[in-house]
Amino acid sequence: MKLSIRHDTTYSYANEVCTSIQFLRLTPQDSERQRVIDWQVDMPRKARSQLDPYGNVLHVLTLDEPHGEIVLCAHGQVEIDPTREVEPDLQSPLPFLRSSPLTAADEALLAFAAQHCGERRDRAALIELMNALAEHMTYSPGATEVGTTAAESFARQAGVCQDHTHAFLACVRSLGIPARYVSGYLCTEDATHLASHAWAEAWLGEGWYSFDITNRLARPERHLKLAVGLDYLDACPVRGMRRGGGVEHMLAKVQVELMVQVQ
Incomplete structure (x- = not known):
């Protein structure tokens, strides 16, 4: 079973944020249950990648200049084995x-x-x-x-x-x-x-x-x-901290679709 995923997240602020750090766990990994065919996380700039203490792929995104919004997009295709319990x-x-x-x-x-x-x-x-x-x-x-x-x-x-x-x-x-x-x-x-x-x-x-x-x-x-x-x-997929910005508004849109496999 192949799944196609697109996860868009937009953070917007009433005032400009001075600096912010976002911790992103938006990257799946291969296992006996799932195989990553392709995957990409689009961010405002390149982020440092590492494994956290639980073995998750963690991207640390640091923005140290004033900004009024942050736009993130994770997308790709993953194959799932529905029989594995x-x-x-x-x-x-x-x-x-x-x-x-x-x-x-x-x-x-x-x-x-x-x-x-x-x-x-x-x-x-x-x-x-x-x-x-x-x-x-x-x-x-x-x-x-x-x-x-x-x-x-x-x-x-x-x-x-x-x-x-x-x-x-x-x-x-x-x-x-x-x-x-x-x-x-x-x-x-x-x-x-x-x-x-x-x-x-x-x-x-x-x-x-x-x-x-x-x-x-x-x-x-x-x-x-x-x-x-x-x-x-x-x-959680996205978690962060910031200095400044005032009121925050977050908009998330997730699309998960079953891909039809052609024989």
Whole structure:
């Protein structure tokens, strides 16, 4: 299965920004599940490229002259293997047992994980947990913000894919299972869902298994992975800081299309 992706992001400011630094995790990597055919990230100027602590491709874009907007475009084609359910990894999964401020489990989340998994630590238990969270937390854009924690969104019983993933991570880590946040793209026919997406992966003995809580999917059939981390802040496609600028306006447009393969 081949996917064509174009992700445009424009930041505009009420006043000129003096200096800014953008951290871009917009570059997918080859794995047993996905093969990058071609990929390019267009930026205002050349950026330094490196691997971050989680192995993601990170571009650091520094603009040290006054500017009123930043325009970014990531685009390319990636081939996905829709039949692969597990992704092996030579790196230890143990760092993903750690919690973070966004994924800390309170008493309600601890009780919820125990209620639905009990002593079970297998894939079937985590699928049940995934479905229960999706039922408990209604998909509701605008109900939360970027800094909303897993405990807060769980208590509100509403959120978006980021919140669903954070709540799942909080529950799974409380069971002693390594789990990580995944950012990427989803090919879907549902126009109400932005193609930029987030889901979770949990380590179950032999590798990483995917859990898309928002869509109740335990197989990443049309998911293209960009980056992983402990939470949204580690894996989000674009994150930055600036001096000056006043009010910021961000416009993002993502197109993910299934490419028809000619025999």
